[in-house]
Amino acid sequence: MSDYRARFNAEVAFINGGDLRVSDFRLDLPSATVTEAELAELFVRHLGLALVESVDITGFSIIEERHKGSRGTDAVASTTAHVVDLSHTVSAGLVTYPGLPAPVITPHLTREDSRAKYAPGTEFALDVITMIGNTGTYIDSPFHRYEGGTDLSGLELETLVGLRAEVFHLDDVAWGTDAATRGIPASVFFDRDLADSAVLLHTGWDVHFGQPAYAKGSPFLTESGVRHLVDAGVTLVGIDSLNIDDTESGGTRPAHSLLLDAGIHVVEHLTNLGAVPARGARFTAVPPKVADFGTFPVRAFAELPGR
Template structure:
């Protein structure tokens, strides 16, 4: 299903005085043939304005472009249920985070050797994988940051399975110079009880040296904002939820995990998930005394 967005400038005049002007504004729209009156009403609803007397639109262009989650526009419905895998596959030698060890995989029992243990025609493979918990797409529990925090085995599955997903498509919205995703960028959604998923497009560098340099991250004040707003989980398709070039400070991890908000890093394919309407799952195994482990993260879209 093709989605559309309107690009335009606007002037808004209020009935009780004052006004508001916008240039280069973009807004999700339900159809390509929307007229200016309908677009003006969507704009007012998206901005949450009251006592609007007049809306003037200029240079309106409606183009085929994925929705970004504008308020007042329903998420595109899917006729059939679809699962979108948001995890990077794990294989021997995979470099997830530059500088950290890659996993190794070796046999404990080969198929050939197993034939002597089982009935004719029956064989098995038993393999050993040695890897850091921070491998592939993984989830951080509070124990990862805090010695007295909840470990993987203590996590409540209700906070990991079938969460309402609020996906922020930010490829062209995060500041490439400052790199940090700020609270203001996330302030137009109700994220209480939701998985907040930050789509930056940085996944394109995964497995390459570029992945660890100049990456987008969540600022500390934005992490505090998401905690205050009641988010349950925060995920990103970047090398880290924090700025790994900051000299060791980790305000996003510290704030989120202290509040029991799970962190999922190294997501992929978030561009395929609608801004609203999907369900997100990322459940690790219940390992006691362990803080971080790979997950099979996925989004469910449609009925």
């Protein structure tokens, strides 16, 4: 289903004096049709303006464009929901992060060999997979970064299942080649209440997954962005690029260090975030319950309300 946004200029006058002017503003719409009066109300609600005397809308047009998360403009949801898979498929030879070993899958018991062990017509396959925890779409626990930190077996299910998803669609950003133009700043998050949520960063970098281009020049979360999310009290942060940190600026890892120290889960190498709305979905990413282990692949998915 297509999303629609309004593009317009606006001048707001306040009853206690002063005014506000914006040009070429874009705002999510609940449907493909809206009047100027309805748009004015949506605009005021989105900005949280008070004591408004009048709103003058000019240059108004409706465009087909993905919602970005404007406040107070959500369409009414139906009771029908569906699930979006956000995980890469793990297979033998998969390269997730260059330099790390790829998974090796070997049979322990083949179907052919099992036929001699079971009744006629009954057969099984038992396979062995050897892989590093940082394979495919995976979660980092505090144990990954800190000795004595909570390992996979200690993660509370309440912090992994059905989290309110706040998706930031940044796939239309022209990512540069240096750190200054690849980092996601704190200002991106200023317009939302993120407490107890799963913040999911849709950079669009997942289109390169499994290719050499995935390893170079990927978007990341800046330290200022990390500190804002920690202060906001988020539960989990996920990204669809090579790493939540900048791997090309030395060995510092502020995102991993600060988030995991605060007990905030990190999920890397997500995919298909473009199919998840900015607001309204629920996010789940659960690893196996493994002791003394810091990272492991997850089946990450989003539950979307129907429309």
